[in-house]
Amino acid sequence: MEQTPSDAPSPHGTTKDIIRKGSIITIITLISRPLGYIREAIQAYLFGATFLVDAFIVAFNFPELIQTLFFSGATxxxxxxVCVRYMKDRDDYSAIYSTFINLAIILTASLSLLFFVFSNVIVGLIAPGFSHEAKTITKLLFIIMIPVIALHTILSVIKAFLNAKEHFAAPEMSGILWNFAFILSAILLRHQFGIYSLAIGVTAGSFLQIVMQVPYLRKFDIRYHPILSLKHPAISEAKRLFTGALIATSIVPINSFVGRIIASYLPQGEVASLAYAFRIFILPFSLFAVPIYTVVFSKLSKLYHEKDWKGMHSHVDSSVVLLAVTLIPCTILLCSAGDAVIRILYERGAFTAKETLMTNRALFGYSIGLLFYALSISFVRVFNSMHDMRTPAIVGITSIIINAVLASLLMVPFKNLGISLATSIVSLYNFAMLYVLLKKRTRYALKRTTVREITRSLLAGIILLFAIFLVRREVTESPWPLICIAAALTALIYGVFFRNYYLGLLKRSR
Structure with a gap:
């Protein structure tokens, strides 16, 4: 099978198509993220920072971690x-959908039953320092939220089958519904159930997320049947891919977990500063990178099934350009004005200028690797679309070792900056390795036009950095003027540099 790249545009999609479909996810994220902050603020207002909230957080994190690592993350x-292969046959598509739904129910229900039986043991492991009263409350909260494992796994299966049909809105909007269910439960049921109202909101919201998908499943004629076609070729193919997918999707949370362990040897406050910094760092990633690689992944899976290598290379190039154009200015803003962002978001009460400085150090280390962080995860999806889970898994396992070594070495002279720098360096390593391996396998290489757009984005970023440096010399007091001016400069400079690029997208959309 000959695999030859082409500079010709693919008839299967354009950059404009990625923007159009990805913008839906971006808009939903812009609604969902602030709603998440409101949810946490209401939780803090109603229950404060007491042992009850500690019990809820511990009880919630365990089932959430289990389903994220072992089920929804890899699904x-x-x-x-797998499922794009069967899209043209409506009955077959519904049959494998039903089979995977039923498998998810059987596996997660069995696991949930085990968690229920051994809930005392589990609570003892996840909350060893809690008092007897706190452990009792944690156990009840944990039992109420055990169904979340099954419900989120079922939602992940539904999301995969809708995404394969290039429908992204309903699965993403379900997060908004979950937040509303949590907030309403906390407000309306707090007097009757106290802290348990939060757990009820978590489980009820997870159920409503699935209910919300039903009209869209009907719209795309995806029907559920009580069948279990274990001899279907899709099942054997999924079994072959699952282990590699599980390992590859676990790399990021494992690296974060290792980083937190290593950071525990640093002075007080360093671990918290890494968490605050990462929450800011992940926002531009969620707004721009996630929509891009989510849309492209579904498209690449179809193109691979059709053996359209020109189309695949064209879509990879488009995603690289979009990531560069959106994330390079975000990198510049976070590196040059990150302290202003931190002051606006966090600097009040016990969070003083000292904590701002500490958090900004960590944010700088994360931010310089933002583009590579996004590219590495995007290229994992490229390999996944070609039914290759093994390659990203192997690269990911080596990155865990490199991350642990680098974080241990760099934290000595640089403290939390060293740990966040290790994350950025490992992201660069992951992307470089996956790019080389993809080039070797498919003869893919960045087009000259792609390299030119990346270079222009870098040049615009350098000018932006210099402009913000000049502004900072004049604006030193309030963070708000600096942020507003920096945002305006970003829009102006990138608007000038990419005017023709944007106009071209508009012409192609007509």
Whole structure:
């Protein structure tokens, strides 16, 4: 099978198509993220920072971690490439959808039953320092939220089958519904159930997320049947891909976990500063990178099934350009004005200028690797679309070792900056390795036009950095003027540099 790249545009999609579909996810994220902050603010207002909230957080984090690592995290990675093969046969598509739904129910229900039986043991492991009263409350909260494992896994299966049909809105909007259910439960049920109202909101919201998908499943004629077609070829293919997908999608949370362990040897406050910094760092990633690679992943899976290498290379190039154009200015803003962002978001009460300085150090280390962080995850999806879970898994396992070594070495002279720098360096390593391996396998290489757009974005970023430096010399007091001026400069400079690029997208959309 000959695999030859082409500079010719693919008839299967354009950059404009990625923007159009990805913008839906971006808009939903812009609504969902602030709603998440409101949810946390209401939780803090109603219950404060007491042992009750500690119990809820511990009880919630465990089932959330289990389903994220072992079920929902890997589901899209291996299911979308599998199910696109059967999209043209409506009955077959519904049959494998039903089979995977039923498998998810059987596996997660069995696991949930085990968690219920051994809930005392689990609470003892996840909350060893809690008092007897706190452990009792944690156990009840944990039992109420055990169904979340099954419900989120079912939602992940539904999301994969809808994404394969290039429908992204409903699965993403379900997060907004979950936040509303949590908030309403906390407000309306707090007098009757106290802290348990939060757990009720978590489980009820997770159920409503699934209910919300039903009209869209009907719209795309995806029907559920009580069947279990274990001899279907899709099942054997999914079994082959699952282990690699599980390993590959676990790399990022494992690296974060290792980083937190290493950071525990640093002075007080360093671990918290890394968490605050990462929350800011991940916002531009969620707004721009996630929509891009989510849309492209579904498209690449179809193109691979059709063996359209020109189309695949064209879509990879488009995603690289979009990531560069959106994330390079975000990198510049976070590196040059990150302290102003931190002051606006966090600097009040016990969070003083000292904590701002500490958090900004960590944010700088994360931010310089923002583009590579996004590219590495995007290229994992490229391999996933080609039914190759093994390559990203191997690269990811080596990155865990490199991350642990680098974080241990760099934290000595640089403290939390060293740990966040290790994350950026490992992201660069992951992207470089996956790019080289993809080039070797498919003869893919960045087009000259792609390299030119990346270079222009870098040049615009350098000018932006210099402009913000000049502004900072004049604006030193309030963070708001600096942020507003920096945002205006970003829009102006990138608007000038990419005017023709944007106009071209508008012409192609007519």
């Amino acid at each position: 899209s990675a291996f299911l979308i490439p």
